[in-house]
Amino acid sequence: MMKRRGFEIVNAYANDELTLPERKTKGSAGYDIASRVSMTIEPKAVAFVPTGMKAYMQEDEVLQVYPRSSLGFKKHLMKVNSVGIIDSDYYNNPDNEGEISLIFYNFGDEPVKIEKNERIAQGIFIKYLKVDKDNTLTKRLGGFGSTDK
Numbered sequence: 001m002m003k004r005r006g007f008e009i010v011n012a013y014a015n016d017e018l019t020l021p022e023r024k025t026k027g028s029a030g031y032d033i034a035s036r037v038s039m040t041i042e043p044k045a046v047a048f049v050p051t052g053m054k055a056y057m058q059e060d061e062v063l064q065v066y067p068r069s070s071l072g073f074k075k076h077l078m079k080v081n082s083v084g085i086i087d088s089d090y091y092n093n094p095d096n097e098g099e100i101s102l103i104f105y106n107f108g109d110e111p112v113k114i115e116k117n118e119r120i121a122q123g124i125f126i127k128y129l130k131v132d133k134d135n136t137l138t139k140r141l142g143g144f145g146s147t148d149k
Contacts, residue, residue, distance in 0.1 A: 076108025
């Protein structure tokens with residue numbers, strides 16, 4: 001069977017007992033995404049939170065990553081880029097194998113502890129459309145922010 005879309009653990013963390021994203025209820029649109037590590041985000045600080053996983057999908061799909069709704073209210077955390085966009089060609093890129101990391105800002109006054117395998121975001125796979133005469137031919141060479149290099 002051909003793989004259509006899903007999640008895998010990045011090879012470097014294959015033995016780390018990580019939790020792959022999953023939907024928790026029948027009506028859930030998003031797959032809960034968890035942290036690969038335990039870490040603390042200091043007040044008024046920005047931090048990358050690694051997940052240890054990557055996503056594969058069809059060429060005309062994107063994984064949109066949103067913060068879990070409770071993060072802002074309960075932990076005073078917000079995703080810096082609001083919605084993360086994981087492109088299909090991010091999977092297995094030579095820079096970082098496609099590991100998804102999330103950027104959070106602690107807008108509270110206290111340090112925030114994130115535990116390993118704590119659910120911090122949710123991902124939704126979406127089909128997208130291209131415009132007529134789309135001439136994009138650039139090949140992804142790396143990971144995070146690589147299209148600007």
